[in-house]
Amino acid sequence: MSFQKKYIPFIIGVAVAAGVFIGGKLNFTDTSDRLFTSNSKKDKLNRLIDYIDYEYVDEVNTDSIVDVTVNGILDNLDPHSTYIPKSELQRVTENMKGDFIGIGVSFYTYKDTVTVIRPTEGGPSEKAGIKGGDRIIMADGDSIFGREWSNEAIIEKLKGEKNTKVHLKVLRKGEDELLDFTVKRTDIPIKSVDAAYMLTNKLGYIKINRFAESTYKEFKKALDKLQNQGATQLALDLRDNPGGFLGVAEQIIDEFLEDDKLILFTKNKSGKIEKSYATRRGDFEEGEVYILINENSASASEIVAGALQDNDKGTIVGRRSYGKGLVQREMALGDGSAVRLTVSRYYTPTGRSIQRPYHNGNSDDYYNDYYKRLSSGELSEQENIKVADSxxxxxxxxxxxxxxxxxxPDIFVPLDTSIQNETLNYIRRRGYISNFVFEELDRDRSVYENVTKDDFIKNFEVSDDIVIKFQDYLNLKERTKITFVAYHDAMKQLIKADLADQLYxxxxxxxxxxxxxxMILEVIKLSEDENF
Known part of the structure; x- marks a missing residue:
């Protein structure tokens, strides 16, 4: 039997089966060419986009219409289901991954030129010899200065594939000619542990700014270091931490809770409950822990605080946290964009949901909650926190x-208005302090060459003249009078802190x-109070 005759019955069978399937999907009164769309709600959106694409009188970027449509849909769900456009997804992914491929410098575009604030410690630029204050003039033969170069374009030029090299020409003060550097691109950490040091001889301190993929490793390294220095107590600072990966928060909680203690449980749309328990792993189960939270501590930060509070482990210090008890999962949309969709609610070990109400979905009221708390006096007096007996x-x-x-919190600490106020917050948000400090450093960095970090922290003082100079700088930049006479000492502290950041x-x-x-002073007091 020939090949054709042998397989004819099989081919006919496949064709008939396919025809039955397609026929079941077809609607012969439908003029749309989207033949395989069986969901009328999806078909409605598909038709509208097609009509605009092919029939609308003007040229329209339908990609932007789709983005608006997706956002409109999510706005009617809950405040934390969000759309991530293709243009932002890489940045968001890198931030939560905890690293990116680059050359390892923080920079400031000063007078249209890429100027290094400081190279990443241990990173490729530092190893190559690049220093704070260096101006990067060229990368791989291309000039990267001038108004046409945005920060995004500069970053794109300096980033690249891992282990590839970029050739830089650098202008350095005191050098007559441009310096040549070859820097190999590698993994550059985006640190989520901002600080780890000893507050007293027994009280360690760790500050976490988010819960990224790399956070647990950073945290564990910091905890081990502090324990080696004698820490039997720990202040874990989660203030202004917006959250991140649930699993990473669970790993950190596990360091404090004994085996089989309930960490949290989640419940999805169908009512399915998943519970998470502490394991035998845990190096700080015997230690005393203080968790610092404020009105901007959200999501995974609240999971940590809630798990420890409900297990009677440690002390929560600060102000009422944000109130986000929803769990999101990131889902790709097929075109390089993604959606983070709320898929479940989480509950603390006692069964609490700490999600605050969101009656109108993505409403302004929900995001203006801070100002409601401020005006109600909740941030200054614990008695003003509203609770429901139910x-x-x-x-x-x-x-x-x-x-x-x-x-x-177990221990309430009011908002410190001497440093947290609209004037100082505005100045900090605009970057005026760091820009001013950079320019001051750039005049003569040699002044600090032989000053150690510890010596700077203990002994360096910002003079009144520097504060006055900053006041003049600020008024020149703003072209309006901004005064901070009442916050003179706070401004000295902020200038010194920014100097330290750029130097060390x-x-x-x-x-x-x-x-x-x-809040730190309160924790130190609590740690020293044996009767607490």
């Missing part, structure tokens, strides 16, 4: 805790900021 829960040791909108890195900066931090 959301009262009890921990194993009999402590009363509440659900319904954030974690309420974030750990030094945090130490300076924390010297007068009311």
């Amino acid at each position: 959301l009262k829960f009890t921990t194993p040791n009999g402590k009363v805790v509440y659900g319904g909108g954030g974690i309420i 890195g974030g750990n030094a900066s945090e130490q300076i900021i924390n010297e007068k931090d009311e």
Whole structure:
């Protein structure tokens, strides 16, 4: 039997089966050429996009229409289901991954020129010999200065494939000619542990700014270092931490809780419950822990605080947290964009949901909650925190805790208005302090060449003349009068902290900021109070 005759019945069978399948999908009254769309809701959106593409009188970028449509849909769900456009997905992914491929410099575009603030410690640029204050003039033969070069374009030029090399020409003060450097691109960490050091001879301090893929490793390294230095108590600072990966938060909690203690449980649309328990792993189960939170501590930060509070482990210090008890999963949309969709709610070990209400989806009221708390006096007086008796829960040791909108601390510390106020916050957001400090450093960096980090932190003082000079600088930049006479000492501290950051890195900066931090001082007091 020939090949053709042998397989004719099989081919006919496949064709008939395919025809039955397609016929079941066809609607012969439908003029749309989207033959395989069986969901009328999807078909409605598909038709509209096609009509605009092919029939609308003007040329329209339908990609932007799709983005608006997706955002419009998500706005009607909950405040934390979000759309990530293709243009932003890589940056968001790198931020949560905890590293990117690059040359390892933080820079400031000063007078249209890429100027290095400081190279990453241990990174490829530092190893190649690049220093703070260097101007990067060319990369691989291309000039990268001038107004046409945005920060994004510069970053794109300096980033690249891992282990590839970029040839840089650098202008350095005091050198007559441009310097040549060849830098090999490699993994550059985006640190999530801002600082780790000893507050007292027994109290360690770790500050985490988000829960990324690399956070647990950073945290564990910092914890080990502090324990080696004698830490039997730990202040874990989660203030202004917006959250991140649930699993990473669970790993950190596991360091503090004994085996088989419930960390949290989640519940999805169908009512399926998944529970997470502590394991035998844990190097700080015997230690005393203080968790610092504020009104901007959200999501994974609240999971940490809630798990420890509900297990009667440690002390929560600060102000009521943000109130986000929803879990998102990132899902690709097939065109390089993605959506983070809320897929479940999480509950603390006592059964609390700490998600605050969101009656109108993605409403302004939800995001303006901070100002409501401020005006109600909640940020200055614990008595002004509103709780509902219907959301009262009890921990194993009999402590009363509440659900319904954030974690309420065990020890309340009011907002410090001497450093947290609109004037200083505006100045910091605009980057004026760091820009001013950079220009001051750039005049003569040699002044600090032989000053150690510890000596700077303990002994360096910002003069009144520097504060006045900054006031003049600020008024020149703003072209309006901004005064901070009432915050003179706070401004000295902020200038010193920024100097430390540019000279020695974030750990030094945090130490300076924390010297007068009311919440840190309260934790130190608690750690020394044997009757607490």
